[in-house]
Amino acid sequence: MGRQLTTIGFDADDTLWQNEQFFRLTETRFASLLADHASPEAISGHLLEVERRNLQFYGYGIKGFTLSMVETAITLTGGKVPTTVIAEILSAGREMLTHPVEALPHAREALERLSGDYRLVLITKGDLFDQERKLAQSGLGDFFTAVEIVSEKTAATYQTVFSRHGDGAGQSMMVGNSLKSDIVPAIEAGSWGVHVPHELTWALEHSEAPSTSPRFRRVEHLGNLYSLIMEIDNK
Missing domain, CATH: 1.10.150.240 (Putative phosphatase; domain 2)
Structure with missing residues (x-):
């Protein structure tokens, strides 16, 4: 298989x-x-x-x-x-x-473990110059095969990005803290969606978790992401 x-x-x-x-x-x-x-x-x-x-x-x-x-x-x-x-x-x-970029715990380790076996794509929204600045300062840019800075994250966005940089939404996963932007539309597109909660989430990014979807998962932090992906990918 x-x-x-x-x-x-x-x-x-x-x-x-x-x-x-x-x-x-x-x-x-x-x-x-x-x-x-x-x-x-x-x-x-x-x-x-x-x-x-x-x-x-x-x-x-x-x-x-x-x-x-x-x-x-x-x-x-x-x-x-x-x-x-x-x-x-x-x-x-x-x-x-101009604020210094502060990487979250386990971010670098998660990217390091996954980058050799998977195509990693950064998919973010916001101001182009600011997001490029933060990516450069983070020191994480080399782990990604592609970077997409989009105006909005919708199911169509994920279908386009995962077709452009991968094998389609069905063989892709989106990882993020926002249920509204990162998880719900990715699952609607046919991808897996892994929610990584953050203690602070903007009110306009709140949404109900798609708990009934077989492609929805949640991890407490990025340190648990690798084992989850191994579980999914080895079924």
């Missing part, structure tokens, strides 16, 4: 390296700038709705987040936000774009 898997896709942010924690820290800093206008909870709630609305215009990533903070500040202050606050927001966005 032929191999079950030939290609493994990996998400980047909060799967291979830390990401959401920097958004949370910046959001806390942002709320303090507007403390005279609303509670931290109200500010976060309004910002989330602005981000949701702006995704179709700015896409994912730090630049869109920064613009959404500016818009939120203008709205919550009735258009009277001080220029000093705008400057602080822009500064916070620039700091995020």
